[in-house]
Amino acid sequence: MTRTGEDHRAAGDGPWWWVRWRSAVLDGGLALASALECGAEGVPFARDAGIPVAVGVVFGLLAGSVLLIRRRWPIAVVLVAIAVTPAQMGFLMGIVGLYTLAACELPRRIIVALAGMSLVGTMIVTFVRVRQDMARGDLTLGDWFVPFAAVATSLGLTAPPLLLGLYVGARRRLMESLRERADSLERELQLLAERAEERAEWARSEERTRIAREMHDVVAHRVSLMVVHAAALQAVARKDPEKAVKNAALVGDMGRQALTELREMLGVLRAGDGPPRQRQRERQREPEAALPLAAVGAAAAVAASRAPGDEGSAAPVEGPYLSELEELVGQSAAAGMVVSLSVEGEARPYAAEVEQTAYRVVQEALTNVHKHAAGAKTRVRLAHRASEIAMQVENEPPPEPASASAGLPSGGNGLLGMKERVAALGGVFVSGPTDAGGFRVSAVIPASAAMS
Incomplete structure (x- = not known):
């Protein structure tokens, strides 16, 4: 991961206030050169001031060595350079000090x-010295x-180091800003990756639940x-x-169709593809020439079981439609159920999700009647309203309570799946026993609803 400015500086291993050892060596070399320069310039300064030469040399050495702290206290270095300008010493210290200050x-x-x-101090000292000469x-x-x-x-000793220091300082701040931005982007990418993994895990969980629900349907x-x-x-053998x-x-016919639907669903789960609905329905209707009661629009599971992101593959198989409710009710009637279907309002097309859900609710309710x-006697009602579609499946008490279950197992997830x-x-989904001892399943779905 990239390091920001403070982290980058904290990562150094130099002594005291230096980030790196090479910076300390550079400042030490500059301070030594400045001290030697000021010490040499202290000789004529001592003669002009009428003080011992040794004092002038020591003063120059001390003044020049101040350059050692230029990174820690750049203002102090520049002030010392300005102070020793009248003595005509500290030119290197002034140049380096201005560069460090600007950076x-x-x-x-x-x-x-x-x-x-x-600038003013150098100009005055130069003016006086040249005039004296x-x-x-x-x-x-x-x-x-x-x-x-x-x-x-004065301009030659002030402007170049000042401009160079401003450029280097701006470049350094830009690099630190880029480091911080890169670090921020990397953290955001990591966070997005974690969120994407969470969404993928949620999607997998939802897909498993949905596939289980479709298998049940x-x-x-x-x-x-x-x-x-x-x-x-x-009973009649x-x-x-x-x-x-x-x-x-x-x-036999229903068993073959169930196996066909299950095989197609498993094929979609393996390959992410499935046959078009028209060919599937043609295959389903082939054995129905003699027995027209065997047909179910359960192929929706083939389309619904496709994993997200498979839009680029073949077109998914569509689900059942409300127009197939009469066929669904006819299957239950052929199995011996006394069932009736009534439709209120004018039929019109709905979103595919709405029609599939309405069909599955009726299908599961009829299945529960067969089981329990x-x-x-069962009544199926379908109502087309202005802004919604309503369905209700209500059965009376079974004539023989002792054999009501008919030996059919129940996983207990049918009503929960319909509600979801x-x-x-x-x-809105409501289910429960009636006052007469039967059972009622009711659902109302907005006509404009569509799953995201």
């Missing part, structure tokens, strides 16, 4: 003020040369009808052989 993260007004003081006859140029030399010297209803027909076959043959054919109230389906579309 530091200090307020711009402080940098400008100190640079201005250094011309007065002694060392220089024979015109009077114009005195201000020119003062301005040129596809298989449970048809297998329940097979069990009912098998029981009827056992000896009394009415012709009816027994018909029931056996129904059981065999032989009970309806709630996902913003609808």
Whole structure:
């Protein structure tokens, strides 16, 4: 991971205030050179001031060595350089000090003020020194040369290090900003990756739940009808052989269709693809030439079981539609259930999710009647309203409570699955026993609802 400015500085292993050893060595070398320069310049300064030469040399050495703390206290270095300017010493210290000051993260007004003081001090000292040299006859140029030399010297010793320091400081701050931005982006990417993993895990969990629900919808209803027909076959096998043959054919046909639907669903889970709905329905209708009761629109599970992100593969198989409710009710009637279907309002097309959910609610409710109230009279109502579609499946008490279960197993998830389906579309689902001893399943789904 990238390191930000403070982390980058904290990662150094240099002594004291230096981040790296090479910085300490560089400052030590600059301080030594500055001390030697100031010590050498202290000799003429001592003679001009009338003090012992040793004192001038020691003063120069001490003043020049201040450059050692330029990274820690750059303002102090510049002030010392300005202070020793009248003694005509500390030129290296002044140049390096101004560069360090401009490169530091200090307020711009402080940098400008100190640079201005250094410029003015150098200009005054140069002006006085050149004028003295011309007065002694060392220089024979015109009077114009005195201000020119003062301005040129002061600008030459002040402007280059100041501008270079400002450039280096701005570049350093830009690099630190880029480091911080890269570190922030990396943290955001890591956070996004974690959230994506969480969403993927949630999606996998939802997909497993949905596949289990679709498997239940596809298989449970048809297998329940097979069990009912098998029981009827056992009851009439000896009394009415012709009816027994018909029931056996129904059981075989439904078993084949259940296996076909299960095989197609498993094929989609393996390959992420499935046959178009028209070809699937044609295959389902082939054995129905003699027995038109065997058909179920459970192929929705094939489409719904596709994993997210498979849009680029073949078109998914569509689910059942409300127009197939009459066929669904006919299957239950063929299995011996006394069932009626009533439709209120004008039928119109809905979103695929709405029609599939409404179909599954009715299908699961009829399956539960086969399981728990065999032989009970059942009424299926479907109402097309202005902004919603309502469905209700209500059965009366079974005529023979002792055999109501018909030996059909129940996982206890059918009602929960229906409630989840309806709630996902913003609808309302209610189920429970009636006062007459039967059971009622009701659902209302907004007509404009669609799963996200």
